[in-house]
Amino acid sequence: MQPELQANLSVLVAAAAAVVLALVLSPPRMSRSTLVANGGAGLAGMVFIAAAPSLELAVLVLLALGVLHAGAGGRREFAVRLRGPIAAAALLGLALFFARVQGPDVLSRFAAVGLAAGLAAGVGLLPYIHELDPEEPAALSPIVWIGFVGPVLATAVVLRAREVLPAGAGGAFGAMLIGLGLLNIVWGTVASWRTEAGAAAWHYSFVADWGLALCGFGLTVSEGSSAALLVLVSILIGRLPLYLASRQALREKTPTERPINLVVAAVLAGSAPFAGFAARVLLFRAATQLYWPLALVLALLMLLWLPGSLRLGQSLGLPRGRQAFGVGVVVALNVLIGLYPLPLLSLAGR
């Protein structure tokens, strides 16, 4: 199998599972056929991005995907919806430019800047957070980028960065990813706790998780990328389905405090035995190997997940029927991956 595709296999499988979970967990007013169509199109785009043999092909697929998503409708203006993907394509294009030209070494660092910034713009992370309209349907909102397409895009960019960037710029790329990661962790955790709108709180919680993933990608040891992979998978089969399940309760503004809400909060906070805890252990391992003060900073920041997660858990409301079953499946999957992540990591060739 093509190495690029192999590296993304776990994420693609998780994305497919996310589509199935979305069908189970979507609120009644969301059209299932629209969900299937959008999810299928997104999945196809992700496969193309993953299978693209070069970064410029991945960028072109990103552009096409961005246009299709923007053209699907939504409350935000078309141009606003396209800002993220186009900015990402432009920045990645600049990165490719600086990586290929001959000149002083600083140009390769600019290439690293382009890659990191392009990745952040494509996914919708700080400082390139995509504008969110809380009333917009989930399938048409920026959550699609940050919670569905983003994982494959990130893995593709990071994998190809190693081919595109010369040796000297790799360190700069990693450092930038870690810096952006820490920034996103702080912003995402605090904002998801303190922001007024429930949908925005969920959005920022995705940002926080991505901060962990970026730190993992920036730590250039295998445990770091394994940690990032686990975080991305936990986003796809944990945070994203739970967000979809919470849409109706968010609209009705009916937070509840039942045991299921605490379980969901535990899943979102990355406590044992869920997937987030295993990711954190791997992240500790990677950080300790390379630079232990970073592990200390991460350990302290990890506690910031709690208040936001408790709030988000309550915002789920009380799931019933099909939704309760779906939440149960999400929890079970997260437990399975949290206790035994080896098959998932092996699937990705780690």
Place this chain on the structure above:
Amino acid sequence: MPSIAITGPILVPLLAAAVITTFGFFRFDLGRGASGAGAWGAVAVLLVLWLSVRSTQELNLGPLGYGSSLNLRLDAVAFAFGLMVSVPSAVLLTLQRRTWQEAAIAMVGLAAAMAAVEAGGVVLTAVAGGTAATLAVLLLDAEDIQAPRPRWSVMLAAWLALGWAGVIFQVLGGTAVYPAVPVAAVTAPVFTLFAVAALMASGMFPWRSWPAQLWARPSLRAAGMAIATVYPLGFYLLVRAYEVGDGRYPRQLFNVLLASLGILVALGAAARAQAAATRREFLGEVIPGFGGFALMTLALGTPLGLEAALITLATAAAFAACLPLLPDRAGPASLVTIAAAVGLPPGLAFGARVLGIESTFEAGDLLGLIGLAGAAGWALWMVGAARAIGLPAGRGHPVAETFPKIAMGIALLTLVAGPAAAAVQAGLAGPAAANVLGGSGATPGANLTTVVTVSTVLPALTLFVPLLLIAAIGYGLAGTALIRGQPRPVLFSLPGSTWMERARAALREATIPEQYRSLVNLPALESAVAGGRPLLWLAALVALAFAVTR
């Protein structure tokens, strides 16, 4: 015995939880029978596994994917702590009625706690222990979401810290498996992290922390399970720390600090107990009091100290089962329980404290002073107990979940088990101490009737049995008629005892002063950052480019 059998104490409660849940979904509540059967099944399997072999059994099921293998180990330490976790859980699950959801959560929590004590390495312990802690919080919330419970942030921090310590062992020493960690990897900073995790996991602080706060809940069903499954785990870690360090802590300073902390915990509990306003409040300090004494002697680093700690913890486990079953009213049950809890002779608590204080004197130097403080704390408990007999009962918990005769039976059992202190030491505590302290862990000439220490011999059986007989005859002749439950004044009030609560309340109500609020406009900041502004995006790009050129 096939090595896969080691998973029995973990799988049996999980199986019971699965059965309870399946029937529960079909609206059929199996009641206490199923949960009791599951818990006692775990106890039975544990006893069979250990008593049939009496040596370490291991099982390695291969790598899990985060640097650790599924490595389980049943040795004397795991056996001792396994009993401390499973027996009180089994008692509570058998007797107290719960909804099927609570029963299922409790069973899974028990399985997680058993996994934590059977885990062969630090990282796996962190995963299992973190799971047990999360499930305990979940159980407490399922019962009553408004009632006091442990701070989830502290619980999460504890097990995250342990996970990090395990990872550091893997990086520095190549492994986090307890007996295989190289001593060179156990540096002072790593041990500090390990110890802090242990202290936070069990709430071993001089101030009133979660093991005491739980007793203020209207119902004690979930509180009892939380104490039974989670409280011993911090001590388990400190015991395993000896194994990791090849029989000692990396610096003697740690022994002194932890022992000092232990006495502070014990004294703090004693001081709060003697100032308690209700009997429930007094009894709420019993478990932390035991914990403080256990920490004090555990930290000494001597075989006798460790054995005394284990006997103390075993006694505490008995009270973890006894106290939730005790009704909040005066009577023989309360009287016997209080007497047994504070260490009246010839109970097991009495024997453990005697051994503990003896061990501090044998350790010598500053640690002997700590023993004196321990004796003073014990005296304070006696004063508190005398006062507690005359205290009002407290808010009361539902009568349906109390079993006064059984509570009294458990307390009596600890009282009459005092003469068997030597047997407990020989059968339970001694092998565990030898396991972690290595060659220095064997107490010379241990037998079932006598405790032999470095400097003396304590003939437990021959000394305590006459005491027991005298106490029984005395009680039989006098009965409870001579016991007057009268209100007694507090010996002393803790200065600044409420400062922490006041400080916390002040912090919660703190706001930015009016004249500075315009400087910190969070909604505007959020709107600026998340509004997709082109200037911000451009500025960020320039900043990144500038950063990489430095």
Place this chain on the structure above:
Amino acid sequence: MVIAEAAAAFVAWFGASVIVLADGRRGVALGLALTAAGLAFLAWPSAGVGAAIVIAAGGLLGAVVRNRSGPAGWVIMPAGSTPRLILCVAAALVSLWIAASVTSGDGAALRFAVLCVVVQMGGRLFTTRDPSITLAAVAALALAVADTVAIGPNSSGVAPFIVAALVAAGVMFVRLPASNAA
């Protein structure tokens, strides 16, 4: 050849500038066609004639389709377009400096054109809310990204150019929602 390349680079920049400065469909279509022509010519020496033809065809098709929908007329440099003009000039100057002075080696014209188009199209995105103009910017950006392959040794073959052409032409057929259609 050097003069021809310089002219092509100028044409690419000019086309991108027209996309930036025009608000009418004819102006945007012309700009896209010029950009495609310039980029195609510049890709020819290193990527081959096939790549050049593909780029030109994709851009031209996109321009033809763009000419059929969007705001009518040319509307080049309407009132308030001074910042956009500054963007075009600044992009040209900075790109020229980077292409000619900072970087080295053959293909300075290609470097200049790619950099110009990428920067200008990225900037155009933030100066318009019209979907048809945004799509034209996307098309030009796609062609420029493909042309980065022509910088340095080309190991990706003609595939990126084909995909870019498909994107450039294909996005023009995207049906816009009624609330967002011009």
